[in-house]
Amino acid sequence: xxxxxxxxxxxxxxxxxxxxxxxxxxxxxxxxxxxxxxxxxxxxxxxxxxxxxxxxxxxxxxxxxxxxxxxxxxxxxxxxxxxxxxxxxxxxxxxxxxxxxxxxxxxxxxxxxxxxxxxxxxxxxxxxxxxxxxxxxxxxxxxxxxxxxxxxxxxxxxxxxxxxxxxxxxxxxxxxxxxxxxxxxxxxxxxxxxxxxxxxxxxxxxxxxxxxxxxxxxxxxxxxxxxxxxxxxxxxxxxxxxxxxxxxxxxxxxxxxxxxxxxxxxxxxxxxxxxxxx
Numbered sequence: 161x162x163x164x165x166x167x168x169x170x171x172x173x174x175x176x177x178x179x180x181x182x183x184x185x186x187x188x189x190x191x192x193x194x195x196x197x198x199x200x201x202x203x204x205x206x207x208x209x210x211x212x213x214x215x216x217x218x219x220x221x222x223x224x225x226x227x228x229x230x231x232x233x234x235x236x237x238x239x240x241x242x243x244x245x246x247x248x249x250x251x252x253x254x255x256x257x258x259x260x261x262x263x264x265x266x267x268x269x270x271x272x273x274x275x276x277x278x279x280x281x282x283x284x285x286x287x288x289x290x291x292x293x294x295x296x297x298x299x300x301x302x303x304x305x306x307x308x309x310x311x312x313x314x315x316x317x318x319x320x321x322x323x324x325x326x327x328x329x330x331x332x333x334x335x336x337x338x339x340x341x342x343x344x345x346x347x348x349x350x351x352x353x354x355x356x357x358x359x360x361x362x363x364x365x366x367x368x369x370x371x372x373x374x375x376x377x378x379x380x381x382x383x384x385x386x387x388x389x390x391x392x393x394x395x396x397x398x399x400x401x402x403x404x405x406x407x408x409x410x411x412x413x414x415x416x417x418x419x420x421x422x423x424x425x426x427x428x429x430x431x432x433x434x435x436x437x438x
Contacts, residue, residue, distance in 0.1 A: 244307030
């Protein structure tokens with residue numbers, strides 16, 4: 161029995177390692193290409209290791225576009241969108257979980273149904289509205305449309321409804337207001353779920369390409385993913401500098417993900433199992 165269990169675990173590890181290698185191969189190729197000389201990028205047969213390490217590719221990539229401004233824009237958008245979504249998500253999730261009002265379940269069902277609408281379908285209506293408001297090529301266009309998420313509301317609402325109702329009764333007996341109960345008790349007890357929402361939103365906002373490309377038309381308002389277009393020209397794509405720029409763009413978000421990935425796993429896996437200790 162012990163041998164069967166060990167063999168089963170061994171096979172599981174082997175499968176996971178093989179899967180991890182396949183997932184990591186594109187990133188390894190990107191990293192190695194970012195330090196290759198230009199004449200070794202598209203050779204046949206494929207040459208994985210560079211004959212000479214070219215860190216100049218990173219300097220050329222940085223100088224080929226206003227990366228400093230792109231970084232500033234991306235940080236501003238990611239922070240503001242995340243804070244805005246947290247604000248709307250916490251309040252909406254509390255309303256759907258704890259407040260009894262007419263047509264609550266119907267409204268929540270309708271909101272969930274909107275998740276089935278592809279985001280691409282809404283690009284043109286959103287752009288027309290923002291154009292009428294005069295928000296095109298401004299931070300408002302990059303931030304405000306994304307400060308609410310039905311998925312985040314659903315995720316946090318599911319966490320809120322699992323909290324014991326006795327907590328609310330005890331808090332009210334102690335003279336606690338609804339807002340104080342929300343931010344002093346419910347939010348701390350739902351921290352894993354909230355942190356997973358934060359991580360997912362930061363990653364999504366940082367990697368967003370289509371929307372910033374549509375609503376911005378000058379370099380001083382564009383974000384990092386749009387900068388990758390600068391490496392394509394009529395003469396072709398400069399893959400070594402393109403990969404160097406890609407590394408510079410994804411490195412901060414990889415660091416954030418590595419540091420906070422436990423919250424994503426804990427927030428989703430423990431959703432529905434919140435409670436009190438003791």
